[in-house]
Amino acid sequence: MSDAVIVVVLLLVAACATAAVVQRDPARQALVLSVLGVLLAALFTVLQAPDVGLSQLAVGSALTPLLIMLCVRKIRRRGRPKEDAR
């Protein structure tokens, strides 16, 4: 049973990582990264690493995306349409 769960989560992680790379808009990428963070946390939990899962949840799905969003907001606010993140 647990093997099947691990396989599923692993494939989801791979898919989500691809999405995070392919998504070229940083604001949306931040969201994808936050989903990746949750998936990784889930993976770590099924791999019997609750400590790591907990910190991945705190860092990967909250802190890092938050910093990216703040960064995007600052750059957008500068109001030059050109760098509006393509």
Place this chain on the structure above:
Amino acid sequence: MHILPYLVAAYVFVTGCYGLATSRNLIHAVGCLAVCQSATYVLLLAVGYRDGATAPVFSDIAPGSRPVVDPVVQALTLTDIVVGATVTALLLALVLQIAKRHGTVDPDELRELRG
């Protein structure tokens, strides 16, 4: 199943590198670097996994009653996660300053250092 987790880690690493090399936006590039790093977490924890084992926390199981997974890689991964978060923060701070000084975050338009 035998080597799938390792392959996923390798795939995530190479994918992150691809994103980093082709990125058109420095914020996106920093995000890709975070993806590269998540490959190292997956690899480390996959290496330390043991079939049918439980987490190495003995507050609710008696020591020796069940096999536990390798605690060392988990500690390493914890360190690694902190490193990743701080590097991301520092690089984002630099990106912010690039946006201010160059007026762009597109690496194709940064043309000051060359030759």
Place this chain on the structure above:
Amino acid sequence: MHHLIPLLVAVPLLGAALLVATGRVLPRIAAEITGFVVSGGTAALAVVLLLNSEPPMVEWIGGWLPVGGESVGILVVGDGPALGMATAVSLLTLAALAYAWRYFDEPLGGHSGAFTALMLVFQGAMCGFAIAGDLFNAFVFFELMSVVAYALTGYRIDEAKAVQGALTFGVVNSLGAYAMLMGIALLYARTGELAMTKIGRGLDATGHGGPDALVLASFVLVLTGLLVKAAAVPFHFWLPDAHAVAPTPVCMLLSGVMVELGAYGVWRVYGTVFAGPGGIPAADLTRALVTLGTLTAAIGAVMCWYQRHIKRLLAYSTVAHTGLFLVGLGILTPEGDDGVALYILGHAGVKAALFACAGVLLDRFGSVDEHALHGQARRLRATGVMFAVGALGLAGLPPFGTALGKSVTEEAVGGPLTLVFVAASAITAGAVLRVTARVFLGLGPRPEDAEYETSGSDEEPETSGLLSRIPDTMTTVPAVLLAAAFAAGVAPGFGAVVARSVNEAGSGGAHVFVHWTLTGVLLGVASSVLAVALAGLAVTRPGWTAAPGWAAPLRRLQSGHVGDYVAWLLMGATVLGALALPGVLGS
């Protein structure tokens, strides 16, 4: 005594933390004095430990002494090379702090000690990396020194080039570090250990008569990380971009010791992890390092010659010299190791002094552009003389420490590779002499601008406004550094001591005697003469030495684009794998 080894890390970190904790109330002068005392104290500690490093010491942090050969703790090593690097790092940090005395006059809003604190953390991180005996611990300190270095490189946030160079530096080095961590994870999977010696033994025990793909992959990944730091071609692109824009005191450390720590890491990791029968065969390592090293030396020298941005020029000369170090380490002989150790020490003094002189130009004229400064610095006689002396030290003119190291290495390498040593040191020194002739003497016509290059004009000085008078610290520090590099060559017995401590730590106990030889002296003189001739030619006949057509594509590779650099990093890992492949296939 061995309990004190980790203090090389703990003391500077504690100093930095105290500076930040009291940063809001501490006046700036007090912060700088504290930095001085802490850095100097660490340097003194490093010297004391170094003097006691025979026989080599080890220390298990946390007192986790091995029981039956097995330990759960972290090992730090206190042998000659480790403590020697730590001493070099500490002394150079002290020099950089002295140089930066009253330097940045920018209000930091209650963070008066921030720069000093970052420098102290940098010192601690480099010491920590030097003494690491545990592979993961080496990664942690590798990353710590990188993180501080990014922040220090981007310190002048008003400078567009500085923040761009710092980001490139950050992205490429972090990727290299993650590659290294992947390699460490693979090694852990195979051997289940993290201490370097234990991993080496584990590889020998589990390798069935030779290396397999896993050993090769972990070798490539770990070396990728270290070679990125050592700026070997094709991992070197970040270095000129970062070193050219970092504040001068930081440049002194980056070029003087941090890059060399990458080469040191290669030596340490190969020697303890991959040198056994289960690791990478010696022939493959030699092929990989000598090939990459020669390429690095050649490209570094050529690119150095065509720079007009003086700090960038010096940065490329660092690239060229690390190439030489890698060649010397790659041949895996005790003589080669000794030569490189001496060469690194001499180079640290010379290169830091040259950067210090370039910093004087920057703060006096607001420019480090060879063309714009043509004939401007005639009145800075002391700096000019030091710049010329530094150039000769770079060329390996006896009796500088660089010359002793170079001659020992050349002797060890032998054959056509000697030519690489002579040529690379002559070209880089020639470029520096050319700058001296044009900027400090005003010789020759003002050269023409090329199309694809980085100019060094319009830079902000790092002090508060342009200096009208050069403070004594900014002339004393390079003078002392040059004197130290000189002393390393003439002090009787210094070479022998270095050689003995290096051999005791590695090279299987083989003891070799290091001394000046006639060939070495002649080769050193030859490269110095060649350097002077090249510089003379460049100044009097600029047309003859202008960039030929074939150099243009080479310059175009240095595009300043972080994506290109990442692609080159992947390519470099592949090349490294290909170079080391025969040994794996053959076993």
Place this chain on the structure above:
Amino acid sequence: MNRLRLWLLAVGGAGLAALLVAACLDLPGFGGRRHPYGDRAVQASLARHTANTISSVNFDQRAYDTLGEMSILFAAVLGCVVLLRQARDEHRDRPEPAEVARPVRRYALLVLPVALVTGLYVVAHGQLSPGGGFQGGVVAATALHLLYLGADYGALERVRPLGVYETSDAVAVCAYLVLGLASVLAGTAFLANTLLPYGTFNTLSSGGTVPLLNAAIGMEVASAVVVLLAHFLDQAVEIEEEQGS
């Protein structure tokens, strides 16, 4: 130039991928039994009465790595403070107090204390159950920033005197180092966990210096994250460039 990069990327990426896949084929199978270091770590952790082996590895057996990790965080925060300082050509603008939707505010103010307490709890039980200084610190620090959602920027700034957090960040680093140095003064190795009794297994005060180091990390991480977020928020909300720069 772009074409060159794509070629490099294709060849280099393929080479690296081939290398990694070949290495994966040689790795011991997933879920294998052989973990010599791991087994030793579990033994050592039990011998020192630390129920959470990971905490024992992090704060006792490999406490020196954690020192490095903490210094990285410290250096990165200091670096961000330096890099995100107000440049010469910038000035500060008070942001307009924004209207926050009622449900958002209510939710944020409700979650805030819960999250804070959770964070502290996770820090305090580091040596017993999953979690520890790092995880708890991040949770507590992020929780504080719910105030930005729930009330407004001004409210956040009032409960967040930045100087105090910067100082406590540095003080926590000092505390960790001093704990390490104390054992050197006592004549043993740096960071040796021999100064305090190991206590009763599975209680809050077990594990010798582990809880103390854990608390230092918790304090460091919480203040570091607060300072980091504060500087990024500052950039996003307050600092304005002069016109025409």
